[in-house]
Amino acid sequence: MAGQLAVDASSSPETPAVGSPPVLVAKGVGVGYGGVRAVDDVSISISKGEVVGIIGPNGAGKSSLLGALGGQVKRTQGVITLGDRDISSLMPHDRARLGLVRTFQTTSEFARMTVYENLVTAAEGDRGASLRSVVLHPRQTAQRELELRARAWSIMERFEMTHTADLYGRELSGGQRRLVEIMRCLMRHPRVLLLDEPMVGVAPHLTGKLIDDLRGIAQEGLGILIVEHALEVVRKLCDRVVVMAFGKVIAAGEFEEVVRDPVVQAAYLS
Amino acid sequence: MLAQLISSAADGVVVAAILAVAAMGFTLQFSLTNVLNLSFGAVMTIGGFTAYLANLAGLNAWLGLVLGAVAGAVATVLLGRGVLRLYARRHTQLFEMMMVTLGMSLVIDYGIQAISQNAIYGYTVLQAAPIRLGPIDVTPIQVAIIGMAVVLLVAVEAGLHLTKLGKALRATAVEPSLARSCGIQTGRVVLITWVVSGALCGLAGVVYIISTQSVDYTTGELFLPLVIAAAILGGVGSLRGAVAASLVMGLVTEIVAGFGGAAYSTVAGFAILVVVLLLRPGAVFGGAEDRQLVL
Amino acid sequence: MGAWAFYITTLLVYFAVDVLSAFSLNLQFGYAGVVNFGFIVFQAAGAYAAAVVVLGPSGGVASFQQYVFGARLPFPLDLLVAAAAGALLSFVVGLFALRRMRRDYQAAVLLIVSLIALQVVSADVPLFNGSNGLTGVTWPFGEFFGATATGQPWLYLIYSLVICAVVCGGVWWLSRSPWGRSLRAMRDHEDAASAMGLNITSLRLQVFVLGGAVAGLSGGLLVEYIGAWSPGAWGYAETFVIFTAIFVGGVGNYRGVMIGTLLVPIIFLEIPRFLPAIGYPGLTDSLEWVVVGLAWMLCLLFRPRGILPERRLRAPRAEGVALDPAPAEGGA
Ligand SMILES: Nc1ncnc2c1ncn2[C@@H]1O[C@H](COP(=O)(O)OP(=O)(O)O)[C@@H](O)[C@H]1O
Numbered sequence: 028m029a030g031q032l033a034v035d036a037s038s039s040p041e042t043p044a045v046g047s048p049p050v051l052v053a054k055g056v057g058v059g060y061g062g063v064r065a066v067d068d069v070s071i072s073i074s075k076g077e078v079v080g081i082i083g084p085n086g087a088g089k090s091s092l093l094g095a096l097g098g099q100v101k102r103t104q105g106v107i108t109l110g111d112r113d114i115s116s117l118m119p120h121d122r123a124r125l126g127l128v129r130t131f132q133t134t135s136e137f138a139r140m141t142v143y144e145n146l147v148t149a150a151e152g153d154r155g156a157s158l159r160s161v162v163l164h165p166r167q168t169a170q171r172e173l174e175l176r177a178r179a180w181s182i183m184e185r186f187e188m189t190h191t192a193d194l195y196g197r198e199l200s201g202g203q204r205r206l207v208e209i210m211r212c213l214m215r216h217p218r219v220l221l222l223d224e225p226m227v228g229v230a231p232h233l234t235g236k237l238i239d240d241l242r243g244i245a246q247e248g249l250g251i252l253i254v255e256h257a258l259e260v261v262r263k264l265c266d267r268v269v270v271m272a273f274g275k276v277i278a279a280g281e282f283e284e285v286v287r288d289p290v291v292q293a294a295y296l297s
Numbered sequence: 298m299l300a301q302l303i304s305s306a307a308d309g310v311v312v313a314a315i316l317a318v319a320a321m322g323f324t325l326q327f328s329l330t331n332v333l334n335l336s337f338g339a340v341m342t343i344g345g346f347t348a349y350l351a352n353l354a355g356l357n358a359w360l361g362l363v364l365g366a367v368a369g370a371v372a373t374v375l376l377g378r379g380v381l382r383l384y385a386r387r388h389t390q391l392f393e394m395m396m397v398t399l400g401m402s403l404v405i406d407y408g409i410q411a412i413s414q415n416a417i418y419g420y421t422v423l424q425a426a427p428i429r430l431g432p433i434d435v436t437p438i439q440v441a442i443i444g445m446a447v448v449l450l451v452a453v454e455a456g457l458h459l460t461k462l463g464k465a466l467r468a469t470a471v472e473p474s475l476a477r478s479c480g481i482q483t484g485r486v487v488l489i490t491w492v493v494s495g496a497l498c499g500l501a502g503v504v505y506i507i508s509t510q511s512v513d514y515t516t517g518e519l520f521l522p523l524v525i526a527a528a529i530l531g532g533v534g535s536l537r538g539a540v541a542a543s544l545v546m547g548l549v550t551e552i553v554a555g556f557g558g559a560a561y562s563t564v565a566g567f568a569i570l571v572v573v574l575l576l577r578p579g580a581v582f583g584g585a586e587d588r589q590l591v592l
Numbered sequence: 593m594g595a596w597a598f599y600i601t602t603l604l605v606y607f608a609v610d611v612l613s614a615f616s617l618n619l620q621f622g623y624a625g626v627v628n629f630g631f632i633v634f635q636a637a638g639a640y641a642a643a644v645v646v647l648g649p650s651g652g653v654a655s656f657q658q659y660v661f662g663a664r665l666p667f668p669l670d671l672l673v674a675a676a677a678g679a680l681l682s683f684v685v686g687l688f689a690l691r692r693m694r695r696d697y698q699a700a701v702l703l704i705v706s707l708i709a710l711q712v713v714s715a716d717v718p719l720f721n722g723s724n725g726l727t728g729v730t731w732p733f734g735e736f737f738g739a740t741a742t743g744q745p746w747l748y749l750i751y752s753l754v755i756c757a758v759v760c761g762g763v764w765w766l767s768r769s770p771w772g773r774s775l776r777a778m779r780d781h782e783d784a785a786s787a788m789g790l791n792i793t794s795l796r797l798q799v800f801v802l803g804g805a806v807a808g809l810s811g812g813l814l815v816e817y818i819g820a821w822s823p824g825a826w827g828y829a830e831t832f833v834i835f836t837a838i839f840v841g842g843v844g845n846y847r848g849v850m851i852g853t854l855l856v857p858i859i860f861l862e863i864p865r866f867l868p869a870i871g872y873p874g875l876t877d878s879l880e881w882v883v884v885g886l887a888w889m890l891c892l893l894f895r896p897r898g899i900l901p902e903r904r905l906r907a908p909r910a911e912g913v914a915l916d917p918a919p920a921e922g923g924a
């Protein structure tokens with residue numbers, strides 16, 4: 028069915044529930060580059076169906092925090108749990124296999140692969156594409172390929188990207204690349220989605236649709252953590268907002284009250 | 298046993314001095330341009346052959362040393378300005394630049410092979426009777442080489458920290474676009490770096506063949522692994538690091554050679570890098586992913 | 593058999609060996625983005641392993657050549673040993689050389705491996721018989737068809753072409769499989785690939801070892817034909833002939849790679865034989881290498897997509913999805 032997206036069986040559609048147990052929890056996370064403390068003792072949690080926004084001036088440590096959560100950046104301290112599992116010291120691919128996937132600030136499409144291939148490759152990370160299963164279980168591999176094909180097309184339809192299926196990643200516009208990254212994440216049945224400035228490069232008249240799409244995805248039971256500069260987008264999209272400056276969380280809460288916070292206004296003006 | 302160890306260690310210091318001269322040149326140009334220059338070994342060979350030819354022409358061996366350095370500088374400037382610039386203009390990536398330097402290395406090495414008729418030439422200059430110091434035999438030239446390395450280290454360090462040009466160079470190495478907008482002529486900085494590092498490279502080639510007493514087309518290429526390993530191990534861009542790493546490499550290679558493993562001495566030097574790679578890859582290779590080309 | 597027929601046969605055996613090498617390198621470089629500048633070492637390791645398992649027991653220090661673990665294994669064990677040697681050495685080298693690091697460092701480390709290997713082999717007499725290398729390597733069918741491969745070149749040609757076809761077919765099939773697709777994802781964006789659940793470390797090691805096995809096999813095939821193994825023939829520069837062939841033919845396209853192999857290591861490197869000799873013996877060899885280096889640099893300067901560039905794989909349509917007009921090849 029077009030437009031419908033199957034997420035984990037365990038996560039049936041529900042409204043963002045206040046008080047539902049958090050799926051991703053980070054406690055006291057720190058990131059340092061040499062002497063610089065880019066992220067300092069940050070705690071954050073995301074529940075199922077919830078969209079949490081991170082805002083803050085450039086260099087506040089937002090991307091570094093996402094890196095620590097996804098495992099791309101080495102964390103110097105803190106504990107990260109996904110569901111009831113401590114993932115603090117897992118490799119990025121293991122975190123992805125547990126349902127934590129992300130996009131990057133500079134788009135990370137596979138440039139010399141078609142959009143279709145981008146999607147299908149993302150989905151088979153665990154077992155499907157291993158050398159052993161390809162060689163020893165060709166039939167299962169072919170079967171899985173068929174399933175992934177159907178899923179890839181339905182996701183492309185949802186994002187109105189079917190016409191790009193045969194285009195290489197490097198042939199896409201900036202906005203299309205952002206969409207490919209998000210579609211790729213969805214291929215993996217994620218539990219938590221980390222988005223690093225996904226609206227950059229997206230044509231203004233399309234941001235509204237993307238906001239609706241992301242809200243729809245969250246409704247299906249995902250937790251979304253999104254770094255975003257445009258406050259208008261954050262206001263429409265996020266249930267909660269976390270404000271970072273100089274590596275620290277300086278405010279958190281509902282959008283309206285957070286932006287009125289004098290501390291936040293000071294951080295943005297300085 | 299102990300005597301053997303001490304005398305190997307003494308040899309190690311000599312090798313380290315040669316290595317340090319080369320590694321300083323390598324790290325200097327690498328930290329500035331970010332191009333991993335694999336033609337460095339080939340330029341060393343050029344320096345060596347220049348000194349050999351100078352000697353053949355009856356020139357003084359010390360003059361040969363100077364000429365070798367000049368040849369290294371000229372060759373490096375030609376390659377950097379002439380060839381690499383050509384590629385930079387076509388937006389060649391850093392990684393491809395390294396492949397380009399490899400091509401240059403092939404061309405130079407085998408060009409020299411063609412000209413030198415693929416023969417090994419003896420180069421016995423400045424040899425004098427060794428002086429006995431307890432268990433150690435050192436020749437005056439070995440002492441001179443060590444002294445030269447120390448003087449060069451001090452001179453280059455001083456140049457980097459005390460002169461205006463040195464400061465410009467360090468600024469460019471850290472943040473090229475910022476340096477440029479501060480009015481630093483990065484093109485000139487790069488040119489000077491090619492000259493200085495090329496001279497160090499050529500000089501290293503000459504002292505290397507003085508120490509091994511022969512030169513052929515593979516001379517520099519066989520020394521290159523240790524140079525790169527020392528430069529990387531020392532932390533790219535750090536002269537003192539390069540010298541310290543050279544010392545470690547020199548000692549290890551000579552001690553292994555001294556105890557009968559001549560075939561494996563280079564391997565032993567390289568093994569240090571491998572161990573560091575295995576234990577602390579971040580310490581050696583961290584955070585340089587998005588460096589940009591500066592030419 | 594006439595001199596010409598023998599010459600052509602020999603070239604075709606070389607072609608089979610080079611195609612195997614080029615396929616292995618293309619899998620590693622074109623698909624996985626692993627720049628194996630030490631390729632020749634793994635081929636040489638396979639060749640050495642094949643040589644010692646067909647030479648028979650070593651005569652020790654007294655005999656005219658020394659080596660380790662002499663044996664006389666029949667086909668196909670000799671080639672399997674060669675492949676295993678290439679794979680094993682790749683595994684060991686891969687454990688440190690494939691650590692996450694800048695790609696140019698990685699390539700440099702592999703180049704260093706190949707420079708050092710040459711020194712070690714030339715200097716270590718008990719293990720590798722020093723710079724003299726090994727001679728008298730026979731081929732696996734000695735008892736049936738005659739003592740040496742060169743005595744029965746046609747047979748050896750068919751033998752090597754069959755092996756080449758089977759192995760290359762396997763490499764091609766793997767490249768087209770979902771596993772090969774994962775390799776391309778890793779090549780295009782390592783961080784994104786691992787963020788999508790691909791185990792980069794393991795993928796890279798797999799492709800390195802697999803390529804090493806093919807390299808070792810090709811080395812074994814070669815050494816049994818020419819009958820001798822000497823370190824001088826496995827210099828670091830040999831790797832770049834194969835790389836140039838891949839650039840010329842088209843990175844990522846196996847048919848292109850075959851054409852490139854025919855053009856560079858076979859036709860180009862053989863032309864000088866038909867030119868009048870110049871200078872001292874060996875001069876043309878040196879000049880050939882200079883030209884290879886120049887060709888390599890020109891490839892990088894003009895970045896040709898090769899004779900047959902990598903092909904776009906069209907997405908298979910799922911049922912019930914409207915077909916859009918396909919985009920033009922090579923757009924944007
Ligand atoms: N790879 C890196 N090496 C060194 N410093 C870094 C690196 N990445 C980010 N930083 C520094 O860490 C701080 C936070 O950066 P980042 O997380 O990208 O902030 P944001 O995404 O909020 O703009 C900045 O001061 C930046 O300069």
Ligand SMILES: [Mg+2]
Nearest residue numbers: 089090091132
């Ligand atoms: Mg950021």
